[in-house]
Amino acid sequence: MKPFDYVRPATVAEAVAAGAQPGAAYLAAGTNLLDLMKGGVSRPDRLVDVTRLEGLDRIECLADGSVRIGALVRNADLAHDAEFAKSYPAVAEALLSGASAQLRNAATVGGNLLQRTRCAYFYDTASRCNKREAGSGCDARAGENRTHAVLGWSESCIATHPSDFCVPLVALDAIVEIEGRNGRREIALDELHRLPGDTPERESALEPGDLIVAVRLPAAARGFATHARYLKVRERTSYAFAVVSAAAALQVKNGKVTEARLALGGVAAKPWRARAAEDVLKGVAPDAAAFQEAARRALADAKPSGDNAFKIELGRRIVVRALTLAAAGTPARMPALPASPFASISGAIHV
């Protein structure tokens, strides 16, 4: 591994100063970064270890009814926080469907947002990858790409964002709090990840030194607690990235949908909010026809980037199912095998 400096700042301000240096990378749990470094995909000169920063590991309910999740909160701790899981069940379900128990115990909220694509050509340093090395080309485009993007991709890059957590977050209008060289700012999570366009090497709206310090879910997001699900189709029952996933959240009054939220995972370089689909659900009965129409709208702009046309049809079916599950109501307890088509709400809890 390339030798690197290791610094452990005492304050967020020190971290930002250190992180703004060329060649610096923030280190939290390292569940993704260390693999990238071992593979020579990332070769930072300096690791800025943010794990000891004070105050970033809290889950706080704010006066306005929103919840603020510190960037260093562990995925498992967040998912198993009873109050959080009750208020944002789809987020908890998504968290528990990701990775393995060991990884969830280590991985952090901030790191999850910034995890890199699982595109094999990005990881394989012998392959051309515009994301890894700007302008080098994309070997995925004509390569082994059955799991690649069907939405928002470009000729430069067909990679997907692999996060489960981000999918319900973006559906629920999560806000990202960022500390940077010019102080603190906030952006919608939907604005954090960029589509590739001609510059797939620029993956997010973050500038050098920017440190995600928290994610906030607005008060309104609680309103979906009784009708919110995450559904993830994968190639084995656990410990696999989504082929396609969806988060669906509804508010239903008097037999009509009053609010709908829908986002897809595994289909694009960012968690994909499907606003057009949400629009058609508003004011209609939560029935199969409405869900089919929402699915059609959600994938209307989708096109295959390779051997992955099936993901478009699969995406539609997942949307219908996720909405159906959401309409049926959030289960009283977290299913065994969260987010799985094989989720069962009876029997032992094992995630």
Added chain:
Amino acid sequence: MSELSLTSAPAHLRHGSNIGQPLTRRDGILKVRGQATYAADNHPPGMLFAVMAVSSIARGRVTSLDVAAAKRHPGVVEIMTSSHKPQLAIDPEIKTNPFVFRMEVLQSDEVRYPNQPIAVVIAETLEAATEGAALLAPRYETLPARVGLDAGESFVPPVVGVGNPTENRRGDVEAGLVAADKRIEVTYETPPQYHNAMEPHAIVAAWDGDNLSIDMPTQGLFLSRARVAELFGMAPEKIHIRSPFLGGGFGSKGLMAGPQVLGIMAAKLVAKPVKLVLRREQMYGPVGHRAPTRQRLRVGTDGEGRLTALDHHARTVSSTFDDFYEPAADASHTLYASPAIRTSHDAVRVDTGTPLFMRAPGEATGSIALESAIDEMAWAWGIDPLAFRLRNYAEVEPITGRPFSSKALRACYEQGAARFGWAKRSLQPRQMRDDAGLLVGWGMGTATFPALMFQAEARAAIRRDGTGAMEIGAHDMGQGAWTALAQIAADGLGLDVDRVAFKAGTSDLPDAGIAGGSAHTATAGAAIHNAGAAVIAKLADLATGDERSPLFGAGNAGVIARDGKLLRRDDESRGESYADILARAGLGEVEARGTGAPNPAAMEEYAMHAHGAVFAEVKVDPDLGQIRVSRMVGAFAAGRIVNPHLVKSQLFGGMIWGMSFALHEEAITDRRSGRIMNANLGEYHIPVNADVPPLDVITVEEHDPHVNALGIKGVGEIGITGSAGAVANAVWHATGVRVRRFPIKIEELLTQR
């Protein structure tokens, strides 16, 4: 020999107090406590770390390496390249025997597959060696890679597997097809797969003058030692290999591989002990894999649904520089009676590391295709798949006409089907749903694996204190040899297992042969059994020839050994302890050797196979196509079961592997570069706990007087066969979609709803 039974030779008369007992593995506590020392756990003083640089291209030549940059890196000690390395005594391209495969040990600049070693960096730390390897920044002259089953002109290899004929015929297949009432012609594909043992290949090599000490996981201590000896031009006795534990081998650790030879060369170059451990992705190249296959089956049946012809052709690949051909079609030799059978193979050469034995080589790939085709034919007739198999039950080995040494397959079918509840299966597919609306499918497959034996020797001793010793260079890959062989040793010596010092796992012990072919327990067990008999016979001679002994005059055939005593066969109240016999004789111990080997006469006369029947239930989401196996039952007849506990675990492991074959495993190869794009355990999928359903294993009683004196057939590989097909057939039964390319993928099942 074929008449030999355990009770007909009095010296062997035992009460079987050890064999047959479900002992827990004797090395289990060591492993749980982290005290079992695997090869890479060794750190001799002064040890350096070696890391391989491997090729990123599939074919061409290395034109430059930045050795200077790597050398400048702090901690780097040496760079071994094709122009700077210890000389070997023989060219590694020379195949000195059929079990020698060509390896890349920096003999040239040529690159013949991705992940081929092209240099070795030796450093004071693993990190420095790793970075040194990255700094070499190789440049290449690249030629187009040849990838896949259609990469070039096909040819018919001279043999497949280990010396199997490429083609076998019995009867007239074409006539059988013409005469058939129903015919199907179906083609199945299986992907390249990699062994992926949990423990990567590793070596710690230390030279002491012209002696060489090696810590290395191996399934073949003596083949490895012989290979090292010839490569380094030294006497085998100067080489000491320790391999007490393996974290899985599955065939990839059977023979000396290039990377391990590089570790020895590196130690020689720097004159210090060196450790070399493969990174996970480096295991996708120089240490073997299971080649992909495309198998065409043509099956004909008469008006009663009996086979008239079975034609099984398999296309596979080998490397461009060596020969190993997955003998997939041979799976059709043994299971189903047909007056006409033809099996044949052809191959193309691709830019890959040479394929090799991988758990059930040929049997696994061939089984999933054959069992699928049989299922398809059963459906063509509208007959229950089990009834169809019974209708075509082979009373003699179909390809040879030889009788079976034993075959309890009918009992396997019966007991497995009963336990599973097979009788309630709907004949039509896509008829069954569970409470949650998931599609439910039931499928089955027949399991088969040959009962093989190799050559082995063991040394037995009985000591003055009444304890015994048994020594054999046997291998525990995790299957439980430390326990099962000790049980056989205990019975061989007429002692409780705790009174026997059992030694294994090092090359200074007698040669146990290779731990492969599901033959290790039978082969090493036979040697142990015979060594035990021989040492008991010596002890009996001492006693029966001594007039002071209560056994005097009994004749050694009139004595039996039990619980540390020799007893008169005609009067068991008269006997003498081992300790007393040795004390009176003034001896510290008696020792003897025994060998285990196949019996050529019996092999000529009989077909020897283990059999089984596997039943699987899968659930499939009708809209989303995701599959989950929900239960499996396997009933296996594999001769004598030495340790039911360990055997069950072996069969579980095989069944899980079979499920993995049907649903998960695939090395994804870039069609242009030949590089494997999922060379890691995150994305090369094998089942995780949540994929493994409740498994039920039945061991069906089977007595085989012909396979070997102990009646052991072996259980290491059979669990895969049958299981893969059972899962694939269950997916069809659940969905009505017949998928013929494995592993079965979600998109294949989205065609219906």
